[in-house]
Structures are given as C-alpha cells and as structure tokens.
Amino acid sequence: MATQAPPSRRRVALRWKSRPPGRTQSGRAGGGRTRGDRRLGYLLVAPVVILLLLVTAYPLVYNLWNSFHFVNLSFGGLPHKFVGAQNYTKMFTSPLWLAALERTLAFTVASVVFDTAVALGLALMLHRRFRGRGFLRAAILVPWAVPTVVSAMLWKTMFDPRAGFVDYFLGAVHPGWASLTWLNASVWRSWAVIFIADAWKNVPFVAIILLAGLQVIPTDIYEAARIDGATSLAAFRRLTLPLLKPALMVALIFRTLQALLIFDVIFIMTGGGPGNATETLSFLNYQTFINNLDFGYGGAISVMLVVLALIAAAVIVRLFRPAAET
Amino acid sequence: MQMRPENRRPASRQPGNRRRGALAAVAAGAVVALGLAACGSSGPAKVSASTKQTIVFAESGLGTEGAQTQKAITAFEAANPKITVKIDVLSSDSTTYLSQLEHSFIAGSPTPDIFESDVTYPAKFAQAGWVKNLSSLNPNMSQFFPTEVAAGTFNGSPYAVPWFDNPEGLFYRTDLVKSPPTSPAQVVSDAQAAMKADKSLKEGLAFEGAKYEGAITAFLTVDSAFGGKLDPQNVDTPGNTAALAWLHDAVYKNHIAPTAVTGWQEGQVQSEFSSGHAAFAINYPFVEAIPAAQEGPGVAGHIGYIPFPAGPGGTPGSALGGEMLAINAKTAHAAAAWKLIEYLTSAPVEAARAEATGDPPSLPSAYTSVLYAKAPYFKNVKVLNGFSQPRPVSPNYLQVSTDLQVMLSEVFANTKSPAAAIKAAAPTIKSDASATPSG
Numbered sequence: 001m002a003t004q005a006p007p008s009r010r011r012v013a014l015r016w017k018s019r020p021p022g023r024t025q026s027g028r029a030g031g032g033r034t035r036g037d038r039r040l041g042y043l044l045v046a047p048v049v050i051l052l053l054l055v056t057a058y059p060l061v062y063n064l065w066n067s068f069h070f071v072n073l074s075f076g077g078l079p080h081k082f083v084g085a086q087n088y089t090k091m092f093t094s095p096l097w098l099a100a101l102e103r104t105l106a107f108t109v110a111s112v113v114f115d116t117a118v119a120l121g122l123a124l125m126l127h128r129r130f131r132g133r134g135f136l137r138a139a140i141l142v143p144w145a146v147p148t149v150v151s152a153m154l155w156k157t158m159f160d161p162r163a164g165f166v167d168y169f170l171g172a173v174h175p176g177w178a179s180l181t182w183l184n185a186s187v188w189r190s191w192a193v194i195f196i197a198d199a200w201k202n203v204p205f206v207a208i209i210l211l212a213g214l215q216v217i218p219t220d221i222y223e224a225a226r227i228d229g230a231t232s233l234a235a236f237r238r239l240t241l242p243l244l245k246p247a248l249m250v251a252l253i254f255r256t257l258q259a260l261l262i263f264d265v266i267f268i269m270t271g272g273g274p275g276n277a278t279e280t281l282s283f284l285n286y287q288t289f290i291n292n293l294d295f296g297y298g299g300a301i302s303v304m305l306v307v308l309a310l311i312a313a314a315v316i317v318r319l320f321r322p323a324a325e326t
Numbered sequence: 327m328q329m330r331p332e333n334r335r336p337a338s339r340q341p342g343n344r345r346r347g348a349l350a351a352v353a354a355g356a357v358v359a360l361g362l363a364a365c366g367s368s369g370p371a372k373v374s375a376s377t378k379q380t381i382v383f384a385e386s387g388l389g390t391e392g393a394q395t396q397k398a399i400t401a402f403e404a405a406n407p408k409i410t411v412k413i414d415v416l417s418s419d420s421t422t423y424l425s426q427l428e429h430s431f432i433a434g435s436p437t438p439d440i441f442e443s444d445v446t447y448p449a450k451f452a453q454a455g456w457v458k459n460l461s462s463l464n465p466n467m468s469q470f471f472p473t474e475v476a477a478g479t480f481n482g483s484p485y486a487v488p489w490f491d492n493p494e495g496l497f498y499r500t501d502l503v504k505s506p507p508t509s510p511a512q513v514v515s516d517a518q519a520a521m522k523a524d525k526s527l528k529e530g531l532a533f534e535g536a537k538y539e540g541a542i543t544a545f546l547t548v549d550s551a552f553g554g555k556l557d558p559q560n561v562d563t564p565g566n567t568a569a570l571a572w573l574h575d576a577v578y579k580n581h582i583a584p585t586a587v588t589g590w591q592e593g594q595v596q597s598e599f600s601s602g603h604a605a606f607a608i609n610y611p612f613v614e615a616i617p618a619a620q621e622g623p624g625v626a627g628h629i630g631y632i633p634f635p636a637g638p639g640g641t642p643g644s645a646l647g648g649e650m651l652a653i654n655a656k657t658a659h660a661a662a663a664w665k666l667i668e669y670l671t672s673a674p675v676e677a678a679r680a681e682a683t684g685d686p687p688s689l690p691s692a693y694t695s696v697l698y699a700k701a702p703y704f705k706n707v708k709v710l711n712g713f714s715q716p717r718p719v720s721p722n723y724l725q726v727s728t729d730l731q732v733m734l735s736e737v738f739a740n741t742k743s744p745a746a747a748i749k750a751a752a753p754t755i756k757s758d759a760s761a762t763p764s765g
Contacts (some may be wrong), residue, residue, distance in 0.1 A: 074454050075430075140497035160589070181588055184588040184735060184738075185585040253640040273732070274588065
C-alpha cells in the first residue's frame with residue numbers, strides 16, 4: 001500500500017524543514033529573551049500559579065500529611081499527633097474498606113467495558129453520513145451536560161415503584177413485574193439502577209471522544225483496504241481500532257477515573273444501601289470525612305484513591321503505548 | 327545588527343518596557359492581594375446585649391416554619407431595638423444542614439451566632455468545642471420536657487435549649503380502626519382487617535425504612551414497646567431483636583407494609599397516610615397539622631395519634647425528635663444570642679409557633695386549654711412527650727447512627743434476619759460509641 005503523503009502535507013513538511021517549529025525567524029530560540037522579559041513572564045503567571053498551589057497542591061500535600069496524623073475534628077481541641085502508618089494499617093485491615101475496594105473495582109471494570117463498547121458502537125454510527133446526524137450528535141451530549149445529581153434524581157424517580165415510568169412500563173408488559181422496589185430492597189436491583197444511571201450519563205462522553213478520534217482517521221486508507229479486498233470487519237480490526245488507540249486511551253483514562261471515584265449517583269440513589277452493599281471507596285471516604293470528621297483516616301483513604309487512580313492511568317497508558325515506544 | 331538610536335534609551339523608558347512595567351505592577355498587586363486574602367483577621371471583642379449589633383441566626387425552616395420564625399424575629403427586634411437578627415436559611419436537608427454548620431465551625435467562624443440544632447448534634451458539637459456551655463447563663467432547664475434537656479446536655483452541662491419537641495408515634499385512621507390498638511399484634515390484625523375492608527388502601531402501615539436517620543426513630547418508636555432500649559453498649563438484646571423483627575415481619579410476613587418502605591422518609595410516609603393510602607403510619611406530629619384540604623378522602627377528621635402500643639414487658643413507645651437552639655462558642659454576641667433564645671423559647675412564642683406550624687412546644691407550660699381549643703391534637707402530642715425516648719446521647723452519635731442505619735437497611739431489604747443483623751452490628755456500634763482519640 002502506498003504511504004507517500006499527499007502534496008499539501010509535503011509542503012508543510014518542507015516548510016518545517018526550513019524553519020523548525022519553535023524557532024523565530026531570526027534563529028533565536030526562547031533562550032534569546034531578555035531577563036526583563038522572563039521576570040515579567042514569571043510575574044504574570046505568578047497569580048495563577050499561587051492560586052493553583054493553594055487550591056490543588058496545598059490540599060494534596062496537606063491530605064498526605066493528615067494521613068500520617070491523628071486529625072479528628074470531633075475532638076476539636078486535640079493536637080494533630082503523628083501516628084505513623086496507623087491510619088493505613090487500619091484501612092488495609094478494615095473489612096469495610098476491603099469490601100468497598102472490591103465493589104469499586106468490580107463496578108469500574110464492568111462499567112468501563114460496557115460504556116466503552118456501547119460508546120464505540122455509538123461513535124461508529126454517528127461517524128456515518130445520514131440525515132439528522134448533526135442533530136443526533138448534539139442530542140447525545142444532553143445526558144452528559146446534565147449534572148450528575150440531577151440525572152441521579154431523575155433516574156431515582158423513574159424507578160420509583162409508585163410514581164416511576166419503569167414500573168408502569170414493566171407492569172404493562174407483565175403484571176407480575178409491577179410494583180418492584182428497585183432501590184435499597186435488593187442488592188442486585190440497586191446496582192442495576194446505579195449502573196444504568198451512570199451509563200446514561202457517561203456513554204455519550206466516551207462516544208464523543210471516540211467520534212473525534214474516528215474523524216481524524218484519513219478515509220483514503222479505507223478505500224485502499226477495500227481495493228485490496230479487506231472486509232468491513234477486517235478494516236475495523238486492522239485499521240480503525242489501531243488508529244483509534246490514542247482516542248481510546250484518553251476515553252479509557254477519563255472513564256476509568258470517573259468510575260473509580262463514583263459517588264454522587266450512589267449518594268442520591270441508595271445512600272450506600274441496602275446495608276452497605278453499594279458503598280464504594282468514595283462513599284466510604286465521604287462518610288469518614290463528613291460524618292466522622294476523621295481527616296486522618298479519611299486522608300489515608302483519599303491517598304489510596306489517588307494511588308489507585310494513578311495505577312489505573314499508568315496501566316492504560318502502558319497498554320496503549322504506540323508500538324515504536326514499547 | 328546595528329542598534330537604532332531609540333534603543334539606547336534607558337530600558338525603563340522604552341514604550342514597550344513601560345507597558346511591561348505596568349503589567350508587572352498589576353501582577354505584583356495581584357500576588358499581594360492573594361497573599362492578603364489568605365490572611366485571617368482576629369475576632370472582635372465580646373459585645374453586651376445593650377449595644378447596637380447584628381446577630382446571625384442559622385435555621386432550616388422553610389414555608390410556614392420559616393415564616394413563623396421571621397414573624398417571631400420581627401417581634402423580638404421590636405422589643406429589642408438595638409439587636410438586629412439576620413436569618414441565614416440553611417438547607418432543609420438535615421445532612422446538608424449539618425455539613426453547612428460544621429464547615430462554619432471548622433473554619434472557626436464566629437457566625438452563625440445562634441443556630442437551630444437537631445437533638446442529636448449538641449453532644450458532638452460540645453465535644454468539638456464548637457458550642458457555648460450555657461451554664462454561665464443560668465438557664466432554667468427544669469421548665470422543659472426532660473428527655474430533650476438530656477439530649478442537649480454533655481458532661482453534665484447544658485449546651486442547647488429545647489425549641490420544639492417532636493415525639494414520633496403511631497397514627498391511625500379512626501374511621502377504619504374503631505378503637506386504638508393496645509398491642510403490637512393488634513396493630514397487625516387491625517391493619518390487615520382495614521386492608522381487607524377498604525380496597526383503596528395501598529398498605530396497612532407506612533413507616534420510614536430508607537437508609538437514613540429517620541429509620542432509627544421509626545425503630546425507636548417501636549422499640550420500647552417490646553422492652554428494648556437503644557443503648558450502644560448493648561444493642562444485642564431480646565427486646566431490640568423483637569422490635570426489629572416486628573418491623574421486618576410487617577413487610578415480609580404479615581404484608582401490611584410494602585417493600586417500597588426501603589425508600590421512604592418521613593415525607594413519603596406522611597404523603598401515604600394523608601392521601602388515604604395507609605391505615606397506620608409511624609411518623610412525627612406534623613401529620614396532624616396537615617390542612618384538611620390537602621388530605622385524601624376520608625382522612626380529614628379521622629386521625630388518631632398514640633404512642634406505639636406496648637407488648638408484654640414493654641412500655642408505650644415514642645421516639646424523641648425536635649430542634650434545639652445553641653450558641654456558637656466563637657461568637658462575640660453571646661449575650662444578644664441568649665436574649666433571642668429566651669424569647670423564642672418563652673411559652674407564648676412557642677404556643678404561637680405550635681398553632682401556626684404544628685411544631686410542638688418544648689415547654690409543658692405552653693400546652694394550655696387555649697392551644698387545645700385551637701389545635702386539639704396537641705393533647706395527644708403532650709401524652710407522647712411523656713413516653714418519648716432520645717437516641718443515644720453521644721459525641722460519636724453520627725458514627726453510631728451510620729452503623730444503625732446499615733443494620734436497619736439490611737433487615738428492611740431482607741438481606742439479613744433481624745437477629746443476625748443485630749448480632750453483627752452490636753460490636754461495631756459499641757466500639758464506635760466508645761471511640762476516643764487514643765482509639
């Protein structure tokens with residue numbers, strides 16, 4: 001298969017050859033700036049840098065510091081005593097934390113696989129030309145634009161056994177399916193509703209990222225593949241999926257982190273119930289911080305969440321690294 | 327490159343550099359401003375009640391409750407012209423309300439100066455040092471119902487004053503249940519009979535079964551009827567197990583309550599009863615204050631309200647709910663805040679609130695023939711106040727509450743038997759209730 005770039009790209013490449021990006025016409029790179037310019041630059045970015053340090057770096061570092069201390073605001077007057085790894089030991093041996101970890105990981109795997117598969121199908125569909133495509137592309141973004149708390153409330157109402165349309169619909173299909181209590185009366189039904197509400201909200205987001213990835217794949221390679229006798233399935237496996245890798249990686253990182261940190265849907269729909277069957281790590285973290293005001297133990301749970309998120313992101317980046325880099 | 331003459335001018339006088347200089351000044355100013363914004367300021371000195379001042383009162387009242395509070399505040403300001411009260415309406419959701427208060431206290435804010443507190447908050451706030459010990463103000467706590475006074479007492483000192491006292495009890499439809507039931511078993515049989523007789527009923531009993539604080543008060547309402555006691559040190563008792571089994575069986579064995587109770591809070595329970603869907607309901611007195619026009623057919627004028635009837639070895643059951651008033655430990659306006667508390671908890675003001683909103687007075691002396699003439703159901707409320715049991719008064723109550731909610735939710739969802747759930751939860755509840763800084 002021919003790999004020569006089209007003429008317009010060659011022109012761009014030639015221009016770059018004569019004057020590489022990042023260098024000025026005079027040949028000076030950024031290093032040619034005067035000391036005054038640099039000082040001004042630092043001063044201009046200083047407010048933003050300070051603000052970012054205050055609202056992101058400081059809480060992160062403070063949280064890490066808390067996780068090695070006794071910091072329980074319920075005991076307001078007590079000093080923040082250093083306790084070493086005690087909060088972490090408590091966490092790793094807590095049946096509540098271990099159960100929440102298990103649930104969080106199971107939910108993350110299930111929802112990421114499901115959402116990505118559905119979103120890929122949706123993106124492939126929206127990539128095709130058909131009447132009303134523009135409207136549909138805009139419309140699928142609506143669930144993503146709805147705040148999670150609002151969408152969770154909407155789904156909770158829809159699954160209400162007295163007022164929800166789900167009960168009405170199921171009852172119309174089969175009388176025995178009417179008056180089912182979905183939330184907090186059964187573990188699997190509670191998870192099913194959480195899963196549906198979460199997918200409804202997040203599938204469009206993944207689909208849009210994948211659609212953007214599909215749009216930068218040049219169409220001529222498909223034409224060449226078709227001429228070479230490749231079937232649609234072969235073209236999808238050999239061309240689309242490999243070329244979609246960068247977009248897939250971004251989508252998976254975002255989606256995995258969202259799923260790992262799931263909180264608001266559960267808080268609104270089940271409050272972690274029945275029992276604590278739908279409690280995830282973020283929910284446990286909320287209870288530790290907000291209910292118990294235990295910023296030491298809560299800090300340890302938060303740090304582990306960050307570590308888990310970093311591990312997940314690193315694994316995805318590693319899996320999707322281009323062949324040349326591996 | 328040859329340098330042009332203007333380039334030899336001092337750098338600061340070059341036009342481009344002047345602009346840069348101005349930008350640098352703005353940037354430096356922003357840095358300084360940010361630095362200043364990060365700095366705190368020291369608190370003001372204590373202000374006497376006779377000085378002109380404004381105090382902030384945080385409360386959660388909306389609708390008629392909010393309007394009645396505003397009315398009382400207006401009257402207070404007229405009587406105390408030097409004190410202006412700014413009402414800060416916080417969330418009507420109790421969890422969010424608590425968070426809002428805690429955020430203010432954690433930040434060390436001197437406002438709100440005075441605030442409404444649920445009966446379960448004072449011990450926690452007192453331990454954290456967020457509320458003022460009222461001992462120095464010599465409050466006359468003996469004038470209030472003693473169970474609510476106990477809820478506001480920590481280490482023997484009063485930290486909150488009862489504002490209104492909400493005893494949770496058993497509502498029933500007097501047109502469907504001819505005489506009030508005298509035992510838990512009779513509640514079941516009466517509910518079943520009512521469901522048989524009136525097909526428009528959707529359930530015999532409605533109660534709060536959602537995973538939230540209200541499920542604990544519903545359980546507590548039933549608990550003492552079986553001889554149970556909600557002592558965090560010893561939850562696994564036959565009385566507590568029997569009470570929980572009764573609620574469980576109401577759903578899964580006797581079928582007088584639907585599984586939908588697992589999503590019901592007091593609002594849904596009130597709605598089920600007021601709209602005529604339930605023969606019995608476990609709820610707070612506000613159900614009786616619902617205007618007749620908002621009630622379903624047959625409900626208006628047919629509401630009975632009693633303590634949950636006692637079984638063998640038990641006493642009539644009721645759970646203490648209600649709100650208290652407390653003063654921020656950091657306020658400079660404690661004297662004015664105390665004046666407002668005294669005013670709001672005076673018998674005439676409490677009686678006026680009761681008439682307007684249905685909030686039951688915390689003062690037995692406010693239950694007068696005048697009040698009964700206007701709202702006869704307060705006779706029942708006063709009876710229930712005599713039986714109401716407080717939830718455990720503990721600085722760690724929120725942790726205990728979380729454990730109890732998990733336990734109740736498991737039973738109401740039928741994922742654990744009442745006995746198994748209590749057995750499993752008891753050690754955690756005990757450990758959380760006695761948790762100390764040293765662990």
